[in-house]
Amino acid sequence: DTEVTQTPKHLVMGMTNKKSLKCEQHMGHRAMYWYKQKAKKPPELMFVYSYEKLSINESVPSRFSPECPNSSLLNLHLHALQPEDSALYLCASSQDFGEKLFFGSGTQLSVL
Amino acid sequence: SQQGEEDPQALSIQEGENATMNCSYKTSINNLQWYRQNSGRGLVHLILIRSNEREKHSGRLRVTLDTSKKSSSLLITASRAADTASYFCATAGGGFKTIFGAGTRLFVKA
Numbered sequence: 001d002t003e004v005t006q007t008p009k010h011l012v013m014g015m016t017n018k019k020s021l022k023c024e025q026h027m028g029h030r031a032m033y034w035y036k037q038k039a040k041k042p043p044e045l046m047f048v049y050s051y052e053k054l055s056i057n058e059s060v061p062s063r064f065s066p067e068c069p070n071s072s073l074l075n076l077h078l079h080a081l082q083p084e085d086s087a088l089y090l091c092a093s094s095q096d097f098g099e100k101l102f103f104g105s106g107t108q109l110s111v112l
Numbered sequence: 113s114q115q116g117e118e119d120p121q122a123l124s125i126q127e128g129e130n131a132t133m134n135c136s137y138k139t140s141i142n143n144l145q146w147y148r149q150n151s152g153r154g155l156v157h158l159i160l161i162r163s164n165e166r167e168k169h170s171g172r173l174r175v176t177l178d179t180s181k182k183s184s185s186l187l188i189t190a191s192r193a194a195d196t197a198s199y200f201c202a203t204a205g206g207g208f209k210t211i212f213g214a215g216t217r218l219f220v221k222a
Contacts, residue, residue, distance in 0.1 A: 004154075031208070042200055042212035043155065055208050090154060098142050098204030103154035 002027060006091050006104030014112055015081060021107045023074040023091030031097055032074045034066060035090040037106075043090055049074060050097070081111045118201060122217045131188040133216040135201030136181075142204050144177055144184050147212075149198045158186075158199075193222040 004025045013019050025032065031050050035043035047066045048056035054066065063085075065077040074091055088108050092101040118135045125131055135144070143162045147155040161168045161177045161184070168175045174187040188195055201213040 006154075033210075040217075042215050045209055045211065048208045050208065088152065092155075094210075097208045098206075098210060100145065100157045100160055101147075101155070101202075101210060102157070103147075105154040106152075108152065 002102060004091055004093055004102050004104035006089075006107055008107055009105065010108050010110075012110045012112060013078065013081065015083070017081075018077070018079045020078065021076040021089055021091075021109075023076075023104055024072055025093040025102065026072055027093060027095075027102065028071075029093035029095050029102070030071075031094045032068065033092040033094075033101070034074070034076055035092060037088045037090060039087075047076075048097075078109075081109075083111050085109065086111045118199075118213045118216050120216060121214070122219070124219045124221065125191055127191060127193055127220055127222050129191055129220075131191050131195070131218055131220070133186045133199055133201075133218070135184045135186070135213050137184075137201075137203045137213070138182065139203075139205055141179075142206060144175075145202045145204070145210070146173075146175060146184075146186050147200045147202060149200065149215075151197075155200065188218075191218075191220045193220050196220045 007022045034046040037043045046060045049068045052068045067075040088106045090106045091104040145160045146158040149155045159170045172189045177184045198215045198217050200215045204210045
């Protein structure tokens with residue numbers, strides 16, 4: 001299984017809502033990532049987890065809260081988002097840092 | 113933060129032609145990778161070239177790396193309409209980060 005599975009594929013939420021994005025991989029990869037991508041822009045790194053521990057937080061606002069319950073799962077909890085947070089949120093994993101990234105198909109998020 | 117720039121930003125060619133995209137970066141790297149993204153979807157890894165390599169091939173793809181100039185190029189030979197996508201270079205240094213360049217949007221006309 002060489003897939004990274006992300007759910008949901010689409011999400012519309014209001015600014016007062018709380019929602020979560022989910023990501024799962026069964027490749028035994030040690031590193032998992034959240035990227036944010038705006039239209040016609042490159043993916044921007046948000047968070048990096050190594051062996052279930054947060055290794056990098058790229059100064060992401062606290063309204064985004066990552067969680068890694070186990071080595072296969074990665075969540076991104078969303079609360080009190082702003083319309084400018086609307087974007088494609090991509091999860092990725094890799095065997096080791098700096099190696100080939102396997103991406104999920106992303107969650108297209110719209111904040112109203 | 114964005115590592116580098118890619119050019120051209122957009123490229124339109126006829127099917128059967130070759131497509132060349134360039135990537136420049138700013139800091140020392142362990143490797144450089146190229147990814148492809150179809151509209152609104154996840155990225156797909158194409159090829160990885162390590163800092164001690166100068167050229168690498170994979171099918172119709174040829175990647176070169178010049179660490180003295182901090183630049184790389186991706187050549188797609190005999191392009192097909194199905195190659196229409198955005199192409200990103202990404203660099204990995206000594207830390208945990210893989211950082212993406214701005215990307216080139218390729219359109220191959222049938």
